[in-house]
Amino acid sequence: MNYVGCFFKISSGSLEIQTAIDILVAELGEAGFESFTENPDGVIAYIQKADWNASLLDDIQILQSEEVSFSYDVKEIEQVNWNLEWEKNFEPIVVDNEVSIRAPFHKNPGLAYDIVIEPKMSFGTGHHETTHLMVQHLRGLDLQGKHVLDMGCGTGILAIFAEMKGASSIDAIDIDSWCYENSIENVARNQCKSISVFEGDSSLLKPKTYDLIIANINRNILLADMKIYAGSLKDQGILLLSGFYTEDIQIINSSAEENGLLLNKKLERNNWVGLKYVN
Numbered sequence: 001m002n003y004v005g006c007f008f009k010i011s012s013g014s015l016e017i018q019t020a021i022d023i024l025v026a027e028l029g030e031a032g033f034e035s036f037t038e039n040p041d042g043v044i045a046y047i048q049k050a051d052w053n054a055s056l057l058d059d060i061q062i063l064q065s066e067e068v069s070f071s072y073d074v075k076e077i078e079q080v081n082w083n084l085e086w087e088k089n090f091e092p093i094v095v096d097n098e099v100s101i102r103a104p105f106h107k108n109p110g111l112a113y114d115i116v117i118e119p120k121m122s123f124g125t126g127h128h129e130t131t132h133l134m135v136q137h138l139r140g141l142d143l144q145g146k147h148v149l150d151m152g153c154g155t156g157i158l159a160i161f162a163e164m165k166g167a168s169s170i171d172a173i174d175i176d177s178w179c180y181e182n183s184i185e186n187v188a189r190n191q192c193k194s195i196s197v198f199e200g201d202s203s204l205l206k207p208k209t210y211d212l213i214i215a216n217i218n219r220n221i222l223l224a225d226m227k228i229y230a231g232s233l234k235d236q237g238i239l240l241l242s243g244f245y246t247e248d249i250q251i252i253n254s255s256a257e258e259n260g261l262l263l264n265k266k267l268e269r270n271n272w273v274g275l276k277y278v279n
Contacts, residue, residue: 003077004052006033009042013068017041020068022271026245027060029219042070049076095135101157104189113164117155117186130216130242133267133274134158137240141212143167149210149232151202151225152217152243156183156195162214163192170195173204202228212238219244223255230259233279238264242274249273 008024010017021043025036033045047056054074057063063070092102092109099113108114131154138158144166150159153172162170172183172195180199187195198204202225213229215222222241229239239261244252246268253263256277265276 002049003034003046004049005075005077006045006047006057006072007042007075008045008070008072011069011071013065015065015067020062020070022245022247023062024060024070026247027062029244029248031056031059032220034218046077093132095132096139098139099135099161101131101135113161115157115160115164116189117157117160118182118189129269129272130274131157133242133269133272134214134216134240135161136267137265137274137276138162138165138214141165141238143212146211147209147234149173149205149208149213151213151215151229152179152221153183153197154179154216156186156197158214158216159183159195159197160187160190160192162212163194164190167212168194171204171208171210172197173200173202175199175201205229205232208232209234210237212240214240216240216242219248219252222252226255227259230256230261230279235279237279239277239279240274241277242272244273245271246273249275 010020013020021038025043028045032051033047035046037044062068092100092106094100094109098111100109100111101115101117103118104116138161143162146167148162148167148170150162150170150172153159153174156172159170159172174180174183177199180197183197187197205228209232211234213233215229222243233239241252252275261277261279263275264278267274
């Protein structure tokens with residue numbers, strides 16, 4: 001699956017750069033963009049090629065604002081050898097001095113949990129704040145013998161960590177074929193035995209139920225599938241959500257409450273949020 005990348009650069013304006021980036025990302029997320037890479041003077045926004053239309057940007061209000069000046073280029077992101085590009089910049093990640101996320105060519109730091117991945121064109125290498133937040137949430141959970149779902153699994157990091165934490169059965173699902181193939185490879189690389197990887201969307205959940213559902217995707221998909229997630233939780237189940245900003249908490253929380261879920265814990269990192277719900 002190919003993506004389109006919109007490369008936005010902020011050249012000038014009265015609005016602070018980070019504030020402008022946050023507003024831009026929030027608006028692009030509502031328009032269907034799936035992932036974002038920030039840099040000192042702007043942001044790259046990614047959307048599936050099938051969902052891309054230049055008219056999408058006409059409704060992005062901040063691009064018309066007099067408070068800030070944007071320039072941007074649009075490029076198709078082909079299915080390149082992502083490993084080669086990634087290896088140029090990837091540094092090992094350590095979460096709370098207990099969990100390491102690294103490539104095979106990095107030295108094992110000898111922490112309690114060591115996750116080894118090599119992503120293709122899939123999001124979720126652990127550098128993104130939302131993956132970090134989800135790992136933090138999972139650290140505090142007792143997963144022994146639990147049935148877990150990693151929805152929108154990306155590289156499979158969270159499913160792999162769930163097995164390391166003692167989960168007895170994990171389903172990892174992603175709609176993107178690159179993510180599906182990459183997760184299978186990373187599951188094997190970490191010698192996991194309890195993870196089943198599937199290519200598809202939330203329609204695969206029925207009639208299954210889970211003790212824990214992890215959904216690190218984006219706001220629009222989370223809202224669209226909230227009812228399915230809530231209906232797929234066992235009694236006293238847990239739903240972990242991330243992939244959105246602090247300003248999205250209210251709309252996410254309203255949808256969760258409408259489906260019988262109660263907010264139990266909130267983690268934040270650089271304006272990104274990870275929420276824990278219980279039923």
